[in-house]
Amino acid sequence: MGAEQTLRLEDCINDVCPWSGDPVSADSLSLYRGQTVGFCNPGCRDKFEAATRLFESKMSAQKRKDDGNDW
């Protein structure tokens, strides 16, 4: 609980939203690979989180498939 409260704008590695180029907003931060990344609004952040979640689930599915190979 409250984990998202630890994300701070001053820790954010980027100044502008990668989608729109607008300045990042303190209420639109996310954690990516241990770094705080920012977006101009929560909608942009949610779009990013949905994309990374999809990729990560695909990657772990791929890894499981590789692990399952028994040559």
Ligand SMILES: [Zn+2]
């Ligand atoms: Zn944005």
